[in-house]
Amino acid sequence: MSIASLPMGRRAARSPFARRSSARRAAADRALPAPAGTTLADLRAGDLVQVTAVDDGSDPAVTRRLLDLGFTPGAEVRMVRRAPMADPVVFRVAGYDVALRRVQARCITVGPAS
Amino acid sequence: MSHAAPLVPVHPERVPDRPDLLRWAVPAGSLPFVGEPRAVPQPLGDLLADGTLAGPVLVEPTAVVLAVGAGRSWAAVGAGVRGALQEALARPGEWEAPGDADPDDRLRRAVEQVVAGEVGDYVRSHGGRIEVVGARDGRVEVGMAGTCVGCPASRATLTGRFETAVRALYPELREVVRRDQAEPDDTGQGRRLLPLFARDR
Amino acid sequence: MTCGPHEAGGSSRGSSGVAVLDLPRVALVGSPNSGKTTLFNALTGLRAKTGNYPGVTVTRYEGPVDTPAGEVVLEDLPGTYSLAAISPDEQIVVDVLDPSHGGTQTPQALVVTLDATTLRRSLGMLAQVLQADLPVCVVLTFTDELVRRQGVLDTAAFARALGVPVVSVVSGRRAQLGELRELLGRPQDWERTPVPPPIDPLEVPSWIESVLRAGRYVLPQVDERTRRVDAVLLHPFWGTIVFFATMFAFFQVIFTVAAPVQGWIEQLFAFLGDQVDAHVGNRWLASFLADGLLGGVGGVVVFLPQIALLFVLISLMEGAGYMARAAFLMDRVMSRAGLEGRAFVALLSSLACAIPGIMATRTLPSMRDRVATMMGAPLMTCSARLPVYVLLIGLLVAPGARVGPFGAQGVIMFVLYVVGALSAMGSAWLFSRLGRRSGPLLPFYMEMPPYRVPSLRSVVLAVWDACRGFLRKVTKIILGTTVVLWLLLNLPAPSTTELAAAGVDPGDRTAVSSYTIDHSAAAAVGRFIEPVFEPQGFDWRIDVGVLASLSAREVFVATLGQVAAAENPDDPADTLKQMTVQSGPRAGEPLFTAPVLAALLVFFLYALQCTSTIGVLRRESGSWKWPAIAFGYLFAVAWTMSYLTAVVVGAVT
Numbered sequence: 001m002s003i004a005s006l007p008m009g010r011r012a013a014r015s016p017f018a019r020r021s022s023a024r025r026a027a028a029d030r031a032l033p034a035p036a037g038t039t040l041a042d043l044r045a046g047d048l049v050q051v052t053a054v055d056d057g058s059d060p061a062v063t064r065r066l067l068d069l070g071f072t073p074g075a076e077v078r079m080v081r082r083a084p085m086a087d088p089v090v091f092r093v094a095g096y097d098v099a100l101r102r103v104q105a106r107c108i109t110v111g112p113a114s
Numbered sequence: 115m116s117h118a119a120p121l122v123p124v125h126p127e128r129v130p131d132r133p134d135l136l137r138w139a140v141p142a143g144s145l146p147f148v149g150e151p152r153a154v155p156q157p158l159g160d161l162l163a164d165g166t167l168a169g170p171v172l173v174e175p176t177a178v179v180l181a182v183g184a185g186r187s188w189a190a191v192g193a194g195v196r197g198a199l200q201e202a203l204a205r206p207g208e209w210e211a212p213g214d215a216d217p218d219d220r221l222r223r224a225v226e227q228v229v230a231g232e233v234g235d236y237v238r239s240h241g242g243r244i245e246v247v248g249a250r251d252g253r254v255e256v257g258m259a260g261t262c263v264g265c266p267a268s269r270a271t272l273t274g275r276f277e278t279a280v281r282a283l284y285p286e287l288r289e290v291v292r293r294d295q296a297e298p299d300d301t302g303q304g305r306r307l308l309p310l311f312a313r314d315r
Numbered sequence: 316m317t318c319g320p321h322e323a324g325g326s327s328r329g330s331s332g333v334a335v336l337d338l339p340r341v342a343l344v345g346s347p348n349s350g351k352t353t354l355f356n357a358l359t360g361l362r363a364k365t366g367n368y369p370g371v372t373v374t375r376y377e378g379p380v381d382t383p384a385g386e387v388v389l390e391d392l393p394g395t396y397s398l399a400a401i402s403p404d405e406q407i408v409v410d411v412l413d414p415s416h417g418g419t420q421t422p423q424a425l426v427v428t429l430d431a432t433t434l435r436r437s438l439g440m441l442a443q444v445l446q447a448d449l450p451v452c453v454v455l456t457f458t459d460e461l462v463r464r465q466g467v468l469d470t471a472a473f474a475r476a477l478g479v480p481v482v483s484v485v486s487g488r489r490a491q492l493g494e495l496r497e498l499l500g501r502p503q504d505w506e507r508t509p510v511p512p513p514i515d516p517l518e519v520p521s522w523i524e525s526v527l528r529a530g531r532y533v534l535p536q537v538d539e540r541t542r543r544v545d546a547v548l549l550h551p552f553w554g555t556i557v558f559f560a561t562m563f564a565f566f567q568v569i570f571t572v573a574a575p576v577q578g579w580i581e582q583l584f585a586f587l588g589d590q591v592d593a594h595v596g597n598r599w600l601a602s603f604l605a606d607g608l609l610g611g612v613g614g615v616v617v618f619l620p621q622i623a624l625l626f627v628l629i630s631l632m633e634g635a636g637y638m639a640r641a642a643f644l645m646d647r648v649m650s651r652a653g654l655e656g657r658a659f660v661a662l663l664s665s666l667a668c669a670i671p672g673i674m675a676t677r678t679l680p681s682m683r684d685r686v687a688t689m690m691g692a693p694l695m696t697c698s699a700r701l702p703v704y705v706l707l708i709g710l711l712v713a714p715g716a717r718v719g720p721f722g723a724q725g726v727i728m729f730v731l732y733v734v735g736a737l738s739a740m741g742s743a744w745l746f747s748r749l750g751r752r753s754g755p756l757l758p759f760y761m762e763m764p765p766y767r768v769p770s771l772r773s774v775v776l777a778v779w780d781a782c783r784g785f786l787r788k789v790t791k792i793i794l795g796t797t798v799v800l801w802l803l804l805n806l807p808a809p810s811t812t813e814l815a816a817a818g819v820d821p822g823d824r825t826a827v828s829s830y831t832i833d834h835s836a837a838a839a840v841g842r843f844i845e846p847v848f849e850p851q852g853f854d855w856r857i858d859v860g861v862l863a864s865l866s867a868r869e870v871f872v873a874t875l876g877q878v879a880a881a882e883n884p885d886d887p888a889d890t891l892k893q894m895t896v897q898s899g900p901r902a903g904e905p906l907f908t909a910p911v912l913a914a915l916l917v918f919f920l921y922a923l924q925c926t927s928t929i930g931v932l933r934r935e936s937g938s939w940k941w942p943a944i945a946f947g948y949l950f951a952v953a954w955t956m957s958y959l960t961a962v963v964v965g966a967v968t
Contacts, residue, residue: 123525192510
């Protein structure tokens with residue numbers, strides 16, 4: 001069973017964010033609001049979102065590094081895949097793939113992609 | 115760390131032979147006019163007032179040309195100017211167009227820039243010519259002369275390169291229309307053999 | 316046209332013609348995976364030198380580059396994603412770029428490598444570098460990949476937007492370097508950016524966006540090839556299978572492919588030893604040369620095939636991009652021990668030998684992780700322990716003994732491996748926790764680069780560099796220790812009169828060496844420290860073996876062999892079984908009882924008996940502190956655990 005054959009509607013209902021096929025964006029999905037406080041750690045494979053805020057409460061060095069890695073407010077991020085035991089997670093941002101642990105991904109708040 | 119509105123993307127480029135000027139690239143369509151504005155938003159106005167910037171401020175389709183004040187250097191004031199410019203561009207309503215402004219000035223200037231620039235160079239290098247006949251209301255009429263007449267690639271050049279280049283400077287472009295200007299004694303063969311001798315009408 | 320100010324301390328050459336110290340210096344800056352080191356190797360090749368930055372264990376690479384205007388020294392700075400440094404490597408880059416930092420030399424110009432396929436992120440790094448008041452030149456790498464993946468960049472417009480020279484280079488094409496070499500010759504002529512980019516990381520994206528628009532940048536499509544391969548290699552089920560198969564092959568290659576080469580080296584040294592024996596008249600000198608010097612050097616050189624092979628495999632995996640995938644898959648498991656995914660490869664290589672494993676910790680960006688992994692690596696069951704295990708297990712259980720369906724000997728060996736691995740993880744966890752206060756908690760992130768064909772030149776140079784460094788530093792230590800041990804085992808040399816008085820025939824070499832060992836300084840030491848290991852039931856002969864094996868574990872077998880052969884040259888193995896305790900409460904009883912053997916096994920499992928490892932720990936961690944700590948705490952643990960084992964096994968049997 002290929003991914004394409006999964007009913008898009010059901011998957012969209014599970015995830016708060018616009019799910020994109022490589023071809024085009026579903027206008028209906030764009031209208032879905034994002035629950036407050038959603039972070040990169042909450043995404044599912046294929047989700048496309050936009051960064052709204054980056055904050056590691058305890059360590060400004062981590063925040064700065066995440067910004068330097070491309071997770072700036074307004075940047076588009078796509079969740080690519082998880083490791084077999086759910087951690088770490090690969091994201092596509094700024095044109096490249098980067099793996100983050102969930103504890104770091106939790107610092108990055110996101111909203112629907114514009 | 116988050117902020118409300120994204121900053122307007124700008125960056126400075128040097129102007130040949132004028133070290134006091136910098137052409138600050140701005141997104142196409144940031145301002146609805148070209149030329150020297152009658153008034154600018156306060157952030158820029160303040161810099162003009164205190165001598166950081168010297169007038170005039172010149173607006174192009176995708177750039178704002180600024181001059182640094184006497185006795186100042188761009189290296190020192192550049193960061194502040196950038197911030198002020200971004201602020202100013204975020205308030206397009208506070209700019210006042212030049213007095214004799216025509217709403218189509220921007221389009222006309224964009225087309226002139228394209229003809230004078232890379233696309234024009236490309237056409238001229240093949241012995242052709244593009245001339246602007248009219249630019250109004252998002253619609254541009256051009257004439258192609260020289261080797262362009264009868265050239266099978268001329269339509270592709272027009273729609274492909276020319277239109278793309280103009281649209282990059284003027285996003286609201288609706289269409290580009292061609293009006294051929296045939297030379298009276300022209301034969302297709304002669305054109306190809308004597309590209310350098312295309313005569314003016 | 317702008318002309319940057321001529322930098323102070325530039326390329327002036329003294330009137331006397333002595334110019335070496337004044338060669339212009341250019342530094343290479345860029346993020347990891349941006350093709351920076353490949354470029355460095357292409358420009359400097361074998362002429363690069365390695366060294367260390369003062370005070371830290373970050374390796375320093377610099378080499379001469381020929382330009383039309385003369386020679387220039389190019390320094391390859393550690394790869395970094397940002398000048399907001401969070402590790403010692405990155406701090407080096409900041410220090411070198413800082414003219415007021417006394418410990419490092421600031422270059423006259425900078426070359427920044429930007430991966431053309433990841434410009435939106437890499438321009439952030441350029442924005443920071445442009446803050447330095449130095450001429451900058453940009454080298455765009457992987458432009459061929461950009462085009463292949465339908466990306467677009469107008470290089471000329473891009474250069475105008477940046478205000479600095481931009482050169483496009485495809486790795487492996489030496490012809491294109493001409494333009495770059497020409498630029499490197501005249502950094503003072505490079506165009507400088509009129510206004511530095513914004514500093515605030517929240518303002519930089521708008522600058523990046525503007526520059527990319529000017530360059531008409533089209534982001535390349537996701538690399539289809541990589542996506543398809545990753546669909547398998549990172550698949551929860553298949554990916555894990557492939558991963559373990561790869562790791563198994565990795566480990567097997569190091570073991571089995573290196574073994575024959577190691578055999579040849581051992582043969583070579585044995586041959587040399589025989590030559591010495593045959594041609595050097597003075598027996599004392601011959602023994603010193605053969606056993607001491609040759610043994611020492613041979614003991615070091617024998618590691619080379621493993622190290623070379625390990626680094627070839629690691630370089631290939633790293634260059635192709637699979638290393639990141641392996642670390643990604645193992646990160647969760649490693650994080651339980653307070654480590655990260657990349658530590659897995661280092662620990663795995665330690666199964667062959669802790670030395671290349673410890674050297675492999677260089678791939679870990681965090682110093683804390685590096686130290687923790689280095690502390691754990693010696694506990695992985697290395698190949699040197701095998702001869703000892705085989706000998707002792709052979710004494711402990713008969714070959715045919717079985718535990719259920721499995722051979723008892725195999726089971727014990729497996730248990731030893733598992734205990735070793737768990738102890739390694741535990742030790743790493745412990746040191747990671749202890750190091751919590753000493754360093755910042757480095758956030759884990761890892762770029763997953765597209766799969767690329769690794770540059771052969773870079774692989775060769777990496778291996779060459781690793782082997783050279785190993786030989787240079789470690790030889791001093793191994794050689795020194797082996798010589799000292801030799802001296803202890805062979806002095807005082809008994810005179811003929813002494814031998815006659817003891818009833819030993821001076822012509823009988825075995826008897827003489829047996830007598831020598833019995834009365835050597837080492838034996839004196841052995842008897843002296845007998846109380847230390849008395850609870851475990853070791854006697855002075857075992858103690859001498861343990862002492863001797865401090866240089867290398869296999870020496871234990873050799874020493875026991877020497878002692879046994881001295882008593883009975885025909886059947887040393889049998890002799891060992893028959894050996895009896897010489898004095899004390901157990902006199903007359905067999906020496907190698909089950910508790911003694913078990914205690915010995917456990918002792919060898921934990922103790923750090925390898926001066927080579929100590930030498931490498933010193934080199935890779937930068938001071939004697941960590942090897943001393945490792946040796947000390949491992950000895951304590953080994954002693955305690957072997958005592959407990961002796962007690963438990965004694966109670967059970």
